[in-house]
Each structure stands twice: as C-alpha cells, then as structure tokens.
Amino acid sequence: MSAETAHTTRPDMIVCENVDKWFGDFQALKGVTATIAEQEVVVVLGPSGSGKSTWIRCINRLEAHEKGTIVVDGVELTNDLRNIEKIRSEVGMVFQQFNLFPHITVLDNVTLAPKWVRKMPKAEAENKAKELLEMVGIPEQASKYPGQLSGGQQQRVAIARALAMEPRIMLFDEPTSALDPEMIKEVLDVMRDLALGGMTMMVVTHEMGFAREVADRIFFLESGEIVEEGTPEHFFTNPTEDRTKLFLSQIL
Amino acid sequence: MNEPATIKVESRPKEPSRTPREWIRKNLFSNTPNTILTFIFGAISIYAIRELLGFILSGERRWGAVATNMRLLMAQGYPANQFVRVWFTLGCLMALSGLSLATWRASGRLSLGKISTWTMNLGGGLALFAILAPISWASRLGWIIAAALFLLVGLSMWFGLRDSEKRFSGSVPTVWFTYGFLGVLVLSLWTVPYGHYAFVDGELIAETGRTVAMSTKLPFTVMWLILVGSYLIGTQVRQWIPIGRTKAVLIGLWFLSPFVLNWIVLRDPDFDYAHIASTDIPLALMFAIGGGLVLYLLSKPDLGEIGRIVAIIFLIFAIFNWVAAFFGWYPMLQKVRISFVLLALAALVAPNFAADKKTRLRFVASWIGLIAVSHWLITAINSPSTLKLQGPTYLGGFSLTLFVAVLTLLLSFPLGVLLALGRTSTMPIARVLSTAYIESIRGVPLITILFFFSNILPLFLPEGMEIAELAAIVTGYTLFSAAYLAENVRGGLQSVMRGQYEAADAIGLTTSQRTGFIVIPQALRVSIPPLVGQAIGVFKETSLVAIVGAFDLLRIAAYVVPSQTEFLGVKREGLLLISVIYFIVAFSMSKYSQKLEERVGLGER
Numbered sequence: 001m002s003a004e005t006a007h008t009t010r011p012d013m014i015v016c017e018n019v020d021k022w023f024g025d026f027q028a029l030k031g032v033t034a035t036i037a038e039q040e041v042v043v044v045l046g047p048s049g050s051g052k053s054t055w056i057r058c059i060n061r062l063e064a065h066e067k068g069t070i071v072v073d074g075v076e077l078t079n080d081l082r083n084i085e086k087i088r089s090e091v092g093m094v095f096q097q098f099n100l101f102p103h104i105t106v107l108d109n110v111t112l113a114p115k116w117v118r119k120m121p122k123a124e125a126e127n128k129a130k131e132l133l134e135m136v137g138i139p140e141q142a143s144k145y146p147g148q149l150s151g152g153q154q155q156r157v158a159i160a161r162a163l164a165m166e167p168r169i170m171l172f173d174e175p176t177s178a179l180d181p182e183m184i185k186e187v188l189d190v191m192r193d194l195a196l197g198g199m200t201m202m203v204v205t206h207e208m209g210f211a212r213e214v215a216d217r218i219f220f221l222e223s224g225e226i227v228e229e230g231t232p233e234h235f236f237t238n239p240t241e242d243r244t245k246l247f248l249s250q251i252l
Numbered sequence: 253m254n255e256p257a258t259i260k261v262e263s264r265p266k267e268p269s270r271t272p273r274e275w276i277r278k279n280l281f282s283n284t285p286n287t288i289l290t291f292i293f294g295a296i297s298i299y300a301i302r303e304l305l306g307f308i309l310s311g312e313r314r315w316g317a318v319a320t321n322m323r324l325l326m327a328q329g330y331p332a333n334q335f336v337r338v339w340f341t342l343g344c345l346m347a348l349s350g351l352s353l354a355t356w357r358a359s360g361r362l363s364l365g366k367i368s369t370w371t372m373n374l375g376g377g378l379a380l381f382a383i384l385a386p387i388s389w390a391s392r393l394g395w396i397i398a399a400a401l402f403l404l405v406g407l408s409m410w411f412g413l414r415d416s417e418k419r420f421s422g423s424v425p426t427v428w429f430t431y432g433f434l435g436v437l438v439l440s441l442w443t444v445p446y447g448h449y450a451f452v453d454g455e456l457i458a459e460t461g462r463t464v465a466m467s468t469k470l471p472f473t474v475m476w477l478i479l480v481g482s483y484l485i486g487t488q489v490r491q492w493i494p495i496g497r498t499k500a501v502l503i504g505l506w507f508l509s510p511f512v513l514n515w516i517v518l519r520d521p522d523f524d525y526a527h528i529a530s531t532d533i534p535l536a537l538m539f540a541i542g543g544g545l546v547l548y549l550l551s552k553p554d555l556g557e558i559g560r561i562v563a564i565i566f567l568i569f570a571i572f573n574w575v576a577a578f579f580g581w582y583p584m585l586q587k588v589r590i591s592f593v594l595l596a597l598a599a600l601v602a603p604n605f606a607a608d609k610k611t612r613l614r615f616v617a618s619w620i621g622l623i624a625v626s627h628w629l630i631t632a633i634n635s636p637s638t639l640k641l642q643g644p645t646y647l648g649g650f651s652l653t654l655f656v657a658v659l660t661l662l663l664s665f666p667l668g669v670l671l672a673l674g675r676t677s678t679m680p681i682a683r684v685l686s687t688a689y690i691e692s693i694r695g696v697p698l699i700t701i702l703f704f705f706s707n708i709l710p711l712f713l714p715e716g717m718e719i720a721e722l723a724a725i726v727t728g729y730t731l732f733s734a735a736y737l738a739e740n741v742r743g744g745l746q747s748v749m750r751g752q753y754e755a756a757d758a759i760g761l762t763t764s765q766r767t768g769f770i771v772i773p774q775a776l777r778v779s780i781p782p783l784v785g786q787a788i789g790v791f792k793e794t795s796l797v798a799i800v801g802a803f804d805l806l807r808i809a810a811y812v813v814p815s816q817t818e819f820l821g822v823k824r825e826g827l828l829l830i831s832v833i834y835f836i837v838a839f840s841m842s843k844y845s846q847k848l849e850e851r852v853g854l855g856e857r
C-alpha cells in the first residue's frame with residue numbers, strides 16, 4: 001500500500017497540529033504538524049537531540065506538550081486524566097531500554113495490564129499472552145524472569161507486553177539501538193510482521209533498511225522541526241532539503 | 253533461534269569435598285602470619301570458653317533463679333489457671349506455621365554430608381566442653397564418651413555415605429529434619445529432668461521437686477503434634493484447593509493473628525454487651541451499608557475525575573477528624589474516625605475495581621468484611637481485660653517483648669511505606685506532611701514518645717476516646733518506627749529507574765497500580781538489608797517499654813528476680829539467659845533475611 005492511498009482512504013489516527021514543547025527554556029519541538037492515517041507505518045529520522053523521542057513520547061503523553069493540539073484516535077490529549085488513560089490503553093509503546101519489569105516473570109509482564117487495566121480474567125489473559133509470545137517467537141520463555149533473557153528476547157517480550165493491550169497504535173523509540181547486531185534482525189522481523197498485519201506504527205530508528213522497506217512515509221526532524229517528509233523512495237533518492245542530504249550523507 | 257523448552261541447567265559438577273585436614277591446612281595454616289594468628293586467636297578463645305564455662309558452672313551460680321522463674325520470664329504473672337490461653341495462642345501459631353510450610357513448599361533438602369558435619373561439630377563441641385569445663389573427672393569421662401559417640405557417628409556417616417568420587421548424593425527434606433530435631437527436644441522433656449540443679453563440689457545434683465520445664469512437657473508435645481499435623485494437612489490441601497487461594501487466606505490469617513490472639517485470646521476482654529448492642533453494632537452496620545453503597549457508586553466504570561475528587565475529599569475529612577480529636581472539637585468514637593480513614597483509602601482504590609458488576613460487588617463485600625473485622629477488634633481492644641496483673645499490661649516477659657515487636661513491625665510497615673511514598677510524591681501537601689512527620693519523629697527519643705502515649709496522651713483525649721494500655725505502647729512505638737522505616741524504604745524507591753514508571757504508564761496502569769505492582773516491590777527488594785536491620789532494632793529496643801511500667805524480659809531479669817527473697821541479688825544468671833534469648837531471635841532474623849535476599853534476587857540481574 002502506498003502512502004497516498006493510505007492517506008486518502010483511511011481515517012486519521014494521529015493528528016498533530018503546531019505542537020510546541022519546552023524543557024525549561026529549551027524548545028524541543030517547534031510547530032510539529034503531521035497526520036498519520038490508520039494502518040500507516042511512519043519512520044521518524046533525525047540527528048541525535050533533534051526531538052524524535054520527545055515527539056513520540058508526546059503521542060501517549062509521557063511528555064505533555066505546551067502548545068498546539070494532538071488528537072489520537074479522535075481523542076484530544078489534554079490534562080484530563082480520563083483521556084490519558086483511554087489513550088494509553090490504545091497506544092502501545094516499546095522503549096530503547098526495554099523497561100521490562102524485572103521482579104515478575106515474562107508471563108506476568110505480559111498479562112499485568114490486560115488483567116488490571118482491561119479487567120480480563122486471568123486464564124484468558126494468560127492464553128492471550130502465550131499466543132503473543134508465540135507470535136514474537138519465544139513461547140518457551142514465559143516462566144523466566146526478564147534478567148534471564150537476551151536483549152533481543154527481552155525486546156520481543158516488551159513488544160508482546162505492549163500488544164497484550166490490543167493497541168490500535170504502536171510507538172517504537174529506537175527499539176534496536178541497545179541490541180547487538182545479531183539480535184537486531186529478530187526484533188525487526190517482528191516489527192515487519194506487525195506492519196504487514198495492518199498496525200498503525202510510528203517508529204524512531206536508525207535502521208535505514210527497515211525504513212526503506214517497511215515505512216509508508218518518513219519524517220525527518222531536526223532541532224525540533226519537521227524538515228522533510230515523504231515516501232522512502234522520495235526521501236532516499238531525491239531529498240529536496242539540504243539538511244536532509246547532509247544527514248543522509250553522514251549515515252549512509 | 254532455538255531455545256531449550258525449560259531452564260534445564262546441566263547439574264554443575266559439585267566441588268569435591270575436602271577433608272577436614274585439607275581445610276585446616278588451607279584456612280588456618282596457609283602461611284606464617286596466618287599460623288601465628290591462628291595460635292593467638294585459638295589461645296584467646298580457649299581462655300574465653302574456659303572462663304565462661306567456669307562462670308556458668310561455678311558453685312556460686314544460682315541457676316535455680318532462672319529455672320524457677322522461667323514462667324515469670326516468659327509470661328510474667330499471667331494467671332496459671334488461664335494458661336490454656338497462652339497454649340491456645342501458641343497452638344494457633346504452630347498450625348499456621350505448619351500450613352504455611354506446606355503451602356510455600358519448604359522444598360529445601362539437607363545433604364547428608366552437612367548432617368554428618370553437624371554431628372561431628374557437636375561431638376567436637378562436647379569434647380571441648382569435657383576438656384575445658386571445671387567438672388569432676390567422673391563426669392568428665394561421661395562427657396568424653398558422649399563426645400566420642402557423636403564423633404564416631406559423624407565420621408562413619410562421612411566416610412560411609414560418599415560415593416567413589418568423594419561426593420555426597422543423599423539428602424533428607426529440611427522440614428522433616430527440623431521436625432525430627434524438635435521432636436527429640438520435646439521427647440527430652442519427658443525423659444531429662446530439666447530444671448533445678450545445683451553444683452556441689454563440681455558434681456551436678458538435681459534438686460527435688462517438679463520443675464517448670466517438666467510441667468510443660470504435655471503442652472509442648474501437643475504443640476509439636478499440631479505443627480507436624482498441620483503440615484501434613486497442608487500437603488493434602490495443596491491438591492484440593494488452588495495454591496493461590498490458600499496463600500491469600502494464609503497471609504490474611506498471619507496478619508490478623510497477632511491482633512486476634514493478643515487482644516482477644518490472651519487479653520480476654522470483658523465485653524459490655526449493652527453498649528455493644530446499643531452503639532457498636534448499629535455503628536458497624538451504618539458504615540458497612542453506607543460505605544458499601546458509596547464504594548459501589550465510586551467503582552462505577554467511567555466515573556473518571558469525580559471519583560478521585562470524592563476520594564480526596566473523604567481523605568481530607570478523615571485527616572481533619574484526627575486533628576479535631578487532638579483539640580477535642582468533635583467528640584466522637586475513635587472507631588468512627590478510624591472507619592472514615594478506611595473509607596477514604598477504599599475510595600482511593602475504588603477505580604481499580606471499576607469493572608463488571610461481579611467485581612464491584614466483591615469489592616463492596618471486602619469492604620463489609622474490613623468493617624466487621626476492624627470494628628470487632630477495636631471493641632475488643634477498648635473493653636477492659638478480665639485479667640488483673642501487676643503493671644499496666646496484661647502481658648509481660650518474653651511474650652510482651654514478642655508481641656510488642658511483632659505488632660509494631662506489622663503496623664509500622666504499611667505506615668512506613670505510605671510515608672516514604674508521601675515523601676517522594678509529586679503532591680506538595682503529601683510531601684510536606686510526610687517530611688514534617690518523619691523529621692519531627694526522628695528528632696524525639698523513643699522513651700519520650702512512649703511516655704507521651706502511655707501517660708500524657710490519655711489526659712488529652714476527648715470524651716469517648718480511650719486507648720488501652722498495650723495499645724498505647726504499640727501505637728507510640730509504631731509511629732516511631734514507621735518514621736525510620738520510611739527512610740529505608742525511600743532509599744529503595746529512589747533506586748527504581750524512571751523507565752519503570754514510564755513503562756507502567758505506557759501500558760495504562762493507574763498511579764496506584766503502578767505504585768503497588770511495579771514500584772514498591774522493586775523498592776522493597778532493595779531495602780531488605782536495612783529493613784531487617786531495623787526489625788532487629790525494633791525487637792531489641794522493646795526493652796524500653798519498661799520505662800512506662802511494663803514488665804518486659806529485661807526488667808524481670810534485672811530487677812524482679814533479684815528482688816525475690818529467695819534469690820536476693822541473683823542478677824547475672826538472668827541477664828546471661830536473656831542475652832541468649834535476644835541473640836537467638838536476632839540471629840534468626842538476620843539469617844532469614846539472607847535467605848530472603850537470595851530468593852528475591854532471582855529476577856534481578
């Protein structure tokens with residue numbers, strides 16, 4: 001599916017309009033405006049410190065933006081706790097450092113939220129968790145503790161944990177940056193399957209291969225601004241902005 | 253990737269066991285300084301042991317003072333005809349222990365190698381005793397024979413049980429070993445004439461008469477049977493009832509047991525039935541029904557912000573009630589104040605149960621249970637005791653020490669965690685209040701607080717608000733220890749990574765769920781060593797309750813026994829004995845904490 005069709009035929013999932021975000025006196029996001037449609041996969045690129053994490057974390061309100069509006073699946077993000085709870089149970093997030101809960105087993109990591117937020121019966125939650133672990137390729141690790149798994153396995157558990165809430169959107173903040181090269185592929189494979197399955201995804205990554213192959217659209221961020229956006233083809237073959245060209249020349 | 257199906261670690265080759273000779277060579281005489289140290293230290297220990305044995309076995313010692321007063325030391329003047337209450341209490345604890353051991357499956361096993369080592373150590377200890385103790389040659393011979401016997405058994409186990417690779421393969425369940433050991437102790441009550449002994453010219457002479465130790469042989473046998481029996485029952489229950497449910501019930505029973513056993517079984521409250529019918533029952537019903545309705549409404553799904561606001565208003569109202577109590581503004585029963593606090597806390601957690609009707613009704617049912625239990629307990633605590641003892645409390649001696657320590661720890665634990673959360677919270681009011689509380693309590697000595705609660709506070713309490721003797725002590729001690737506990741927990745809270753909070757938020761947990769499931773468990777795990785250190789401190793410092801007139805172990809040993817006409821001035825014996833008691837309890841706590849650390853360390857790395 002191409003970006004155009006996705007964009008025109010599907011309803012909007014994430015709408016950001018003129019989003020500003022400050023850390024003290026430092027402005028981390030400057031008038032970020034973007035619309036992401038249902039089932040669309042977007043990749044956010046940009047140099048370190050450009051505000052990629054900040055933007056993606058604003059989408060599920062781990063950070064609060066100060067100006068502009070963010071509407072996720074028809075719900076606007078404000079200080080209203082009810083909206084935040086609603087959004088968080090619909091948006092899954094995967095972190096660079098996995099952030100699994102080290103004191104409970106893998107299975108408990110995955111079933112915790114369905115049991116306590118969705119109030120799902122225990123047996124049902126566990127069956128679902130086992131299905132998800134199967135899907136990410138580690139069904140046999142359910143009873144281990146996170147500390148007993150490899151980095152790649154931990155990140156796949158983190159993906160399963162996010163998916164257990166049956167989110168409509170998945171956010172990934174550099175999911176493979178803390179992994180050894182041989183483990184990166186196993187995580188990217190899971191993400192690719194997810195994208196093919198129709199999940200709306202927003203991915204911050206430095207994996208250009210993944211961006212080129214899976215993304216419907218690419219946003220290029222610098223100093224808190226969206227400098228360029230477009231299909232991977234456009235982005236990698238003839239970017240219009242000088243700053244994009246410079247960035248690409250440095251990493252490719 | 254292909255992972256093995258289970259964590260099938262190949263059994264690591266065990267280290268070949270070294271012979272004692274190799275061990276001694278390696279650890280004691282490895283080089284010249286080490287050898288010199290060994291000799292110096294050996295000489296000092298031999299001298300110390302000799303002196304200590306000389307002290308213990310000296311003809312001047314009047315161990316009869318301890319043996320005769322054992323009942324006093326354990327339970328002060330608890331009426332002998334009511335002793336069945338003490339045994340009932342102990343029996344309940346035994347039953348709970350047995351069931352818990354079976355439920356949490358004490359799957360540990362003791363290797364036979366270890367047992368043989370212990371046997372040999374015991375033999376060695378006896379031999380040392382036989383050589384160093386100032387006793388007659390005839391009895392020395394007896395001890396030497398006993399020592400040789402143990403050494404022989406240990407050695408033959410050591411050599412007989414090893415396989416060709418010098419490894420031990422056999423083992424026995426730790427639980428059964430412990431039960432066997434306790435069984436032997438109980439059996440010895442029936443056969444060995446413990447009790448009043450005298451040393452005459454280095455000879456051990458049993459005085460005549462029935463001793464305290466022997467009078468307890470039947471009850472202790474029953475205790476042992478209850479322990480073993482409940483363990484066996486527990487192993488059967490495992491197969492019929494889901495383990496999770498048994499665990500939940502047992503944890504609840506453990507938590508309730510000190511309150512029920514202490515304030516109801518041991519204290520034997522003298523209920524005022526007219527007052528109960530006219531006031532207590534209607535009040536409880538009011539809170540159960542009214543509170544239940546409120547909570548049912550508050551757990552309505554999609555209530556959102558309003559629920560939180562109502563809960564906060566409740567909380568402010570509940571706190572205000574306590575402030576008012578101290579100024580005597582609104583006279584009301586203490587029970588009402590406590591119930592409002594409980595209601596506010598329940599209202600705070602109500603959103604967690606906002607689901608289908610069944611969950612909400614179950615939540616309301618737990619509320620009604622909570623009200624029933626708490627009102628009943630408060631009534632029992634506020635009714636006067638039928639027992640009239642010397643001093644302000646109905647308990648004394650070791651039982652007082654134990655109960656004050658256990659209750660204080662049980663109560664100050666949740667309070668300390670709450671205070672720690674308050675101090676690290678983002679809400680300024682909670683932060684300021686907790687910080688002010690912690691800092692002001694830490695600036696006041698425990699003795700002052702105990703004085704305040706047992707002597708001064710009752711004078712200020714408004715009409716209708718009374719506080720029972722031991723309850724005053726425990727309250728004061730709890731408030732004191734919670735402040736220190738809070739600081740230890742705070743250290744743990746600070747060690748929880750920010751990513752953990754973010755991950756919990758990202759999967760949609762509420763703040764209280766995040767705190768309860770993610771933050772506190774990780775924080776407590778880090779705080780185990782300081783918390784256990786504090787628990788040991790709480791246990792030992794219970795001796796300060798003597799300051800408000802209670803007769804604890806130390807006061808009885810140091811002042812009561814030496815003032816008896818029969819044992820005038822006999823002090824050292826009692827002090828030595830209570831040092832041993834304190835040491836055993838404190839050391840067990842420390843050992844247990846090491847085990848706990850190992851166990852919860854599993855998910856770490």
Ligand SMILES: Nc1ncnc2c1ncn2[C@@H]1O[C@H](COP(=O)(O)OP(=O)(O)OP(=O)(O)O)[C@@H](O)[C@H]1O
Pocket residue numbers: 023024026028046047048049050051052053054055
């Ligand atoms: N909590 C914070 N307080 C203050 N400044 C912050 C905070 N978080 C981020 N910043 C600043 O905001 C800017 C954007 O940070 P952000 O983490 O979004 O960058 P990024 O594009 O994700 O970089 P990287 O590729 O290194 O992860 C940076 O300059 C950073 O220093």
Ligand SMILES: [Mg+2]
Pocket residue numbers: 052053054173174
């Ligand atoms: Mg980042």
